[in-house]
Amino acid sequence: MKIAVFGLGYVGIISAACLAEQGYKVIGVEVNDIKINEVNNGRSPIVEPYVNEIVSKVVKSGNLEATDDFESAVKNSNIALICVGTPSSETGEVDLSFIFKTAQQIADALRKKENFESEYVILIRSTSMPGTVDKFAEVVQSISGKKRKKDFDVVSNPEFLREGNAVNDFYNPPFTLLGCECERSEKIVRQIYSFLEAPFIVTSVKTAEMLKYVNNTFHGLKVGFANEIARICRKKGIDSREVMELFLLDKKLNISEYYLRPGFAFGGSCLPKDVRALSYESKKNGLSLPIIENIMNSNSLHIEWAFDIILKEKVTNIGVMGITFKNGTDDLRESPAVVLVEKLLGKGKNVLVYDENVRLSKLVGSNREYIEREIKHISEILIEDQEKFLDSVDLVVITNRENSYRELLNSYQKKELIIVDLVNIFPEKRSSKNYKGIGW
Ligand SMILES: NC(=O)c1ccc[n+]([C@@H]2O[C@H](COP(=O)([O-])OP(=O)(O)OC[C@H]3O[C@@H](n4cnc5c(N)ncnc54)[C@H](O)[C@@H]3O)[C@@H](O)[C@H]2O)c1
Structure with missing residues (x-):
């Protein structure tokens, strides 16, 4: 296997040197002459423990060379690693111009390349926004005239190394992650990294x-x-x-x-009150602690997000399963489900609530006071008869992970209900058209 590495910065030189150390023939492609000369003279272009020694060894053995000739690098390789920079632009948006420049270069070279040993696999190691790999592939396909997943493929293979410990991290990553939707490319990438002991995980691009x-x-x-x-x-x-x-x-x-794990907003008698108290205390002391101060705001926005998902379904009769702040308790204080119900009632929806752990007749003290204060006619909407509850609604929102809710909904056959799952209680229903998740 011959590998071209585009970009000989921190990530590129580590990959190039270590892969060459493993016996691969590696061609480093760079636009900076100083870096090219350094590498070809057996020196690392960056300061990083062990890299100088490895570069010196692999350049001497003929396994690593550097060039600015991208065309010959592509011609003489069957794999490319893209390790160019993806800096911030002035607005904070990621600048992908270096990435797309390499897409054009590789496409130009592939257009002229004949006699493919196998498909040409391009691994994007640079950190780039979701969608970049597919756009990269489009550019290569349109310029080169070659077909993705037949003549070439582009996959995501993010790098997890830390500067200062880069060689060690390269050889001992937490796992090798491959975003790839083609078995042939997966096989090639698995082969490249076969010397690593870390788990190899394949996921979507x-x-x-x-x-x-x-x-x-x-x-x-x-x-x-x-x-x-x-x-x-x-x-x-x-x-x-x-x-x-x-x-x-x-x-x-x-x-x-x-x-x-993503799910619904937090609530209860402790978290919100204590986050608020620390936030208040910091302001009182003349401090600005934006992370802590914005936690409650972020939590409220998540309730809004759930609310919008429900409203999009344009359903009038809505059932909320779970009114407490989490499963296994009858504690209603600061429950995000209570806020959600209030909001739905405010929009004129017919809302019914079923909760395994809440029987109005048994609620006493602060819990009873809280629910009666927050939801005016709670006794009219809190329902204990499961069958009646499901018969009366067209959409069910599940707000906590009470297992009996799963069983109840699975055994209900009278009609197809829309399920809005805020806690991932029904992972197997995700592809069904009547299922809506909150963050999946
Ligand atoms: N530095 C890290 O610790 C680290 C860790 C993980 C991931 N990353 C990601 O890896 C990517 C690279 O980071 P880096 O720190 O190595 O960047 P870097 O700036 O050190 O290196 C990028 C290199 O690419 C070269 N280059 C630019 N355009 C080129 C082209 N068309 N052809 C060939 N070479 C070209 C530049 O001259 C430069 O030497 C970034 O997306 C970064 O976010 C970095």
Whole structure:
């Protein structure tokens, strides 16, 4: 297998050097003469542990060379890795001009290329917005006259390395991710990375393209969050390092998968009140903590989002399954489902509510007060008879993951209901036309 690597920056030189170290013949394509000369003289164009040694070794062995001649690089390879930069433009939008320049170059070269050993596979390693791979393929197809998934393919293969630890990360990624919708290309890419022990995961092209943005945004969010905690702690004379060390000890809820699966908004008697309190406290102390201050706003927008999904169905008789803030409780305080019901009633919808854990006759104290205050005629819309509930509505919104709701809806055969699933309780129904998810 012969590999052309476009862009010999941080990502490109690591891939080029390490793949050459694994025995592949690699041609690095660069537009910067200084970088080309450095590589051809056996030196790394970037400062990064171990890279100089590897580049020196693989250039000497003849496995790596650098050039600006993209045409001969494509002619003499059957795989291309695109590692060019995708910087921010002035507006913050990702600048994909370097990516599309390589699309044109590869297309020009492919137009003239004959005697394909197999299809030419182009791996986009640069971080680029979902849709870029397909546009890249369109450009190549229209200029080269070759056909995607027959003569060539373009796939997404995002890079997860961190500068400073890049060689180690290249050889030990969390997993190799391939966004690819063609078995032939998948087989070729699997072969390239066969020396890696990490799991090899294949997904759709757009999912793979999206992941790198999700990762990096989350990393930014973590740093920003920890630093906002530091600012409020310092104002209050508390050591934020100690607070965060203790925070990190909780591997059940804090550092875990918990709370990271998309679904409905949060609520309950603690989270909203405590987020609000910390936000207020920061303002009182003259601080601006935009991440913390915007959490409640983001949560409200998510309720609006669910509301809009329901309204789009243009249905009058709506059933809400689950009025508590989560399953397994009768706690209604600050439940996002209560807000949703209020909003639907406000739009003139006929709303009925069924909740496994809520019987109005048994509600006492703050729960009863809360629901009677928030939803005026709650006794008229909260219904205990499951059959009557489903018979009376045309659309059901599921707001919490009570398993009995699944069973109930699965056994109901009288008519086809539209299901708006806010908690992913029905993953198997996703392709059905009467099913709407909140973020899938
Ligand atoms: N740097 C990282 O740690 C890292 C990690 C993961 C992913 N990424 C992503 O990888 C991509 C590359 O990042 P980088 O840090 O290596 O960028 P970089 O700016 O260091 O390198 C890009 C290289 O591409 C070259 N180039 C531009 N147009 C070219 C063309 N038409 N043909 C050949 N070469 C061309 C440039 O001269 C430059 O040397 C970006 O999308 C980035 O977001 C970077």
